Amino acid sequence: MAEVALRKTQDAAARPRHWRVVASDWASDQTAFKNVSWGKAMMWIFLLSDTFVFSIFLLSYMTVRMSTTQTWPNPSQVFALHIGGQDIPLILIAIMTFVLITSSGTMAMAVNYGYRRDRKKTAVLMLVTAALGATFVGMQAFEWTKLIMEGVRPWGNPWGAPQFGSSFFMITGFHGTHVTFGVIFLLIIARKVWRGDFDTGRAGFFTSRRGRYEIVEIMGLYWHFVDLVWVFIFAFFYLW
Amino acid sequence: MGDVLIGRGDAIPPAEVVDVELYHPHSWITKYVFSQDAKVIALQYSLTALAIGLVALVLSWLMRLQLGFPGVFSFIDPSQYLQYITMHGMIMVIYLLTALFLGGFGNYLIPLMVGARDMVFPYVNMLSYWVYLLAVLVLVASFFVPGGPTGAGWTLYPPQAILPGTPGHEWGIILMLVSLIIFIIGFTMGGLNYVVTVLQARTRGMTLMRMPLTVWGIFTATVLALLAFPALFVACVMMLFDRVLGTSFFIPALVSMGEQLKYGGGSPILFQHLFWFFGHPEVYIVALPAFGIVSDLIATHARRNIFGYRMMVWAIVAIGALSFVVWAHHMYVSGMNPWFGFFFATTTLVIAVPTAIKVYNWVLTLWRGDIHLTVPMLFALAFIVTFVNGGLTGLFLGNVVVDVPLSDTMFVVAHFHMVMGVAPILVIFGAIYHWYPKITGRMWNEALAKFHFWITFLGAYAIFFPMHYLGLLGMPRRYHDIGQTSFIPESAHTLNAFISIVALIVGVAQMVFLFNMFWSLRHGRKADGNPWRATTLEWQTPETPPGHGNWGKELPVVYRWAYDYNVPGADQDFIPQNQPPTPRPA
Ligand code: HEM
Numbered sequence: 001m002a003e004v005a006l007r008k009t010q011d012a013a014a015r016p017r018h019w020r021v022v023a024s025d026w027a028s029d030q031t032a033f034k035n036v037s038w039g040k041a042m043m044w045i046f047l048l049s050d051t052f053v054f055s056i057f058l059l060s061y062m063t064v065r066m067s068t069t070q071t072w073p074n075p076s077q078v079f080a081l082h083i084g085g086q087d088i089p090l091i092l093i094a095i096m097t098f099v100l101i102t103s104s105g106t107m108a109m110a111v112n113y114g115y116r117r118d119r120k121k122t123a124v125l126m127l128v129t130a131a132l133g134a135t136f137v138g139m140q141a142f143e144w145t146k147l148i149m150e151g152v153r154p155w156g157n158p159w160g161a162p163q164f165g166s167s168f169f170m171i172t173g174f175h176g177t178h179v180t181f182g183v184i185f186l187l188i189i190a191r192k193v194w195r196g197d198f199d200t201g202r203a204g205f206f207t208s209r210r211g212r213y214e215i216v217e218i219m220g221l222y223w224h225f226v227d228l229v230w231v232f233i234f235a236f237f238y239l240w
Numbered sequence: 241m242g243d244v245l246i247g248r249g250d251a252i253p254p255a256e257v258v259d260v261e262l263y264h265p266h267s268w269i270t271k272y273v274f275s276q277d278a279k280v281i282a283l284q285y286s287l288t289a290l291a292i293g294l295v296a297l298v299l300s301w302l303m304r305l306q307l308g309f310p311g312v313f314s315f316i317d318p319s320q321y322l323q324y325i326t327m328h329g330m331i332m333v334i335y336l337l338t339a340l341f342l343g344g345f346g347n348y349l350i351p352l353m354v355g356a357r358d359m360v361f362p363y364v365n366m367l368s369y370w371v372y373l374l375a376v377l378v379l380v381a382s383f384f385v386p387g388g389p390t391g392a393g394w395t396l397y398p399p400q401a402i403l404p405g406t407p408g409h410e411w412g413i414i415l416m417l418v419s420l421i422i423f424i425i426g427f428t429m430g431g432l433n434y435v436v437t438v439l440q441a442r443t444r445g446m447t448l449m450r451m452p453l454t455v456w457g458i459f460t461a462t463v464l465a466l467l468a469f470p471a472l473f474v475a476c477v478m479m480l481f482d483r484v485l486g487t488s489f490f491i492p493a494l495v496s497m498g499e500q501l502k503y504g505g506g507s508p509i510l511f512q513h514l515f516w517f518f519g520h521p522e523v524y525i526v527a528l529p530a531f532g533i534v535s536d537l538i539a540t541h542a543r544r545n546i547f548g549y550r551m552m553v554w555a556i557v558a559i560g561a562l563s564f565v566v567w568a569h570h571m572y573v574s575g576m577n578p579w580f581g582f583f584f585a586t587t588t589l590v591i592a593v594p595t596a597i598k599v600y601n602w603v604l605t606l607w608r609g610d611i612h613l614t615v616p617m618l619f620a621l622a623f624i625v626t627f628v629n630g631g632l633t634g635l636f637l638g639n640v641v642v643d644v645p646l647s648d649t650m651f652v653v654a655h656f657h658m659v660m661g662v663a664p665i666l667v668i669f670g671a672i673y674h675w676y677p678k679i680t681g682r683m684w685n686e687a688l689a690k691f692h693f694w695i696t697f698l699g700a701y702a703i704f705f706p707m708h709y710l711g712l713l714g715m716p717r718r719y720h721d722i723g724q725t726s727f728i729p730e731s732a733h734t735l736n737a738f739i740s741i742v743a744l745i746v747g748v749a750q751m752v753f754l755f756n757m758f759w760s761l762r763h764g765r766k767a768d769g770n771p772w773r774a775t776t777l778e779w780q781t782p783e784t785p786p787g788h789g790n791w792g793k794e795l796p797v798v799y800r801w802a803y804d805y806n807v808p809g810a811d812q813d814f815i816p817q818n819q820p821p822t823p824r825p826a
């Protein structure tokens with residue numbers, strides 16, 4: 001025991017430090033990111049690419065907001081709900097944001113229990129995450145319906161620049177699609193966890209390959225990313 | 241460089257990644273159709289790309305017929321001419337070159353060259369091909385819809401791309417946009433595979449700085465694609481909404497045919513920025529794999545180590561990074577702020593530095609090399625000449641004052657065909673001739689291959705070199721018929737006819753290539769596993785063609801870089817990457 005510990009500290013001393021660690025990892029063979037599985041690496045790179053997609057969506061929205069000749073509708077009025085006799089600005093969005101951020105918390109817990117091989121808790125927490133995600137999409141559908149009934153269309157709206165509706169439906173729609181896909185995959189993976197596929201090594205239906213508990217964490221990466229993107233949409237679209 | 245070992249002390253570091261679980265096909269369908277083997281996927285990608293490329297080739301004949309003999313072919317009206325150039329350009333750039341270099345060569349060569357059994361996610365890799373095929377089918381469908389394919393030019397600039405007056409504004413443009421969106425989705429699935437395979441699935445001893453330059457080129461190009469295609473994706477989505485839903489992302493207030501349109505307040509120049517933020521890196525998406533492959537062809541067939549390997553790698557990476565900050569050199573005439581022109585002209589000229597380094601290194605590799613004028617080598621040499629030619633005219637066009645008068649003339653057409661049309665195509669031919677023995681186990685018919693080379697190389701010059709002159713005269717691009725114009729002399733028309741005849745001859749010569757490809761499959765001389773006596777791993781496989789899983793029982797172990805040719809003291813003139821170092825007397 002003591003010997004093992006000793007060898008470990010020696011190794012640590014021999015390993016170069018700080019950015020030199022990065023350099024030596026990249027200079028080594030086999031893997032550039034040590035101890036990062038293929039799936040995780042792939043998800044990170046996908047998210048990098050997806051970051052570009054969302055950034056360009058937001059930049060384009062800002063550009064048309066500048067190029068349009070009509071006034072931009074005031075988001076705090078447009079996104080207000082009439083509750084208890086008065087208009088409360090952004091109340092629905094506040095709740096939606098809260099729901100989504102909460103779901104990030106439950107997702108993180110699911111990842112944790114996944115690594116402890118606690119099937120039941122992992123599956124339940126993933127289902128809770130999926131339910132929160134579905135609630136988010138549901139509230140978004142409600143918001144869309146409300147705006148459509150008030151006359152907002154992709155090509156125009158009663159209050160000013162038509163680009164308002166175009167950007168709104170496009171960006172929230174694209175984000176909502178991401179959440180929806182996330183919910184679907186959460187349900188699929190939760191089922192597999194619940195059934196114990198990752199303990200018994202059952203092969204996937206399509207891929208004929210065995211999955212691992214790590215998929216929960218990879219799912220988590222995606223889910224946190226989608227939440228993070230929402231924060232930017234919230235800031236740039238609703239608060240500005 | 242020789243046999244440098246990595247890791248302290250021991251030559252062979254322990255395996256870090258457990259061997260993959262391969263999917264074993266049970267039937268003919270899962271083996272050859274819905275195959276998860278990167279090599280089969282590569283062939284599917286390549287054959288589909290070549291097939292659709294043939295369509296683009298035929299379109300170029302039609303265009304040349306019209307330009308060379310205006311008025312003779314009455315079935316080509318102005319609208320059709322525009323449709324031909326649009327489909328020709330888009331197919332060539334995206335569906336042929338991008339798909340062939342990354343989906344085709346990437347899939348075949350990456351796992352073999354880095355010593356992996358397959359791509360990291362074979363199932364996703366398989367989906368990538370089928371999504372690509374769908375994109376191609378949607379594109380082809382646009383030839384058959386009412387109004388025909390879009391004639392907006394391959395740049396698809398709004399507002400004209402979606403408004404009446406442009407051919408194909410009814411359905412063609414919609415199908416084009418949808419097809420591009422599908423293509424990008426499919427590409428992303430494949431691209432993630434290529435990147436992760438290079439980063440995380442190399443065999444023992446294969447460091448990044450021991451990878452053949454082919455892999456470096458394809459890898460960097462894929463990274464560029466993963467970051468550049470998002471701009472095209474978003475632009476396509478927005479234009480699709482402008483066309484289908486009547487939004488105004490890109491369309492300002494307009495009066496068209498005496499009518500005020502319902503659009504207003506959009507920014508057409510935003511589309512140009514998005515398009516070229518994708519479009520310029522796209523040039524390097526097809527150029528970098530070509531750079532990489534050509535480096536390996538030259539080293540192998542000149543029996544010399546590549547000159548300045550590290551510099552070559554860093555040049556690839558630098559070009560890739562710089563390619564994201566030059567895009568607006570395509571927009572000097574768009575009316576953007578002149579300061580932008582100054583900035584982008586500077587970055588454009590800076591990019592010439594790493595590019596020139598690469599050219600010098602190729603030449604220095606050849607210098608006093610033991611040059612074998614094999615067919616792949618001929619194509620590699622032709623590439624260097626052509627690329628230098630196109631690169632020099634690029635320096636002209638990179639400068640604002642020179643570009644403004646030359647913009648939208650045949651000079652531009654000549655430039656980009658040289659640099660991103662002919663040059664990469666020459667590399668593709670060279671690469672196919674080079675790797676064909678590994679893929680099929682047969683050699684080509686050498687005489688036919690040489691015939692194909694000379695016609696293609698000399699023909700391409702005869703086609704595109706005079707276009708520089710036509711451009712300087714002021715002959716505009718994308719014109720169905722220049723008619724009688726005082727600044728264009730009669731001799732220019734003769735020249736146009738000459739170009740068209742050569743284009744047809746070159747086109748027919750490609751049939752020789754196709755014939756040779758299929759004929760040799762059966763009748764070619766049997767190739768042994770390493771006919772070029774090359775060092776890289778793909779030539780060291782236990783079977784030729786390599787079997788499923790590539791390496792038999794044991795993965796190869798790499799001891800050296802990819803360019804040990806003519807090492808003094810070695811008993812052969814090449815040392816494979818997986819040959820262990822001979823113990824030296826202490
Ligand atoms: C046999 C070989 C080829 C011939 C004869 C040919 C001929 C032509 C012609 C006549 C045009 C239209 C010029 C105009 O009126 O504007 C054109 C446009 C174009 N070609 Fe090619 N081409 C060939 C190969 C290629 C290749 C390999 C590429 C791949 C990059 C390519 C990419 C393009 C592009 C991007 C355009 C511009 C389309 C547009 O203006 O929207 N061509 N080509």
Ligand SMILES: [Cu+2]
Pocket residue numbers: 519520523566567569570
């Ligand atoms: Cu460019």
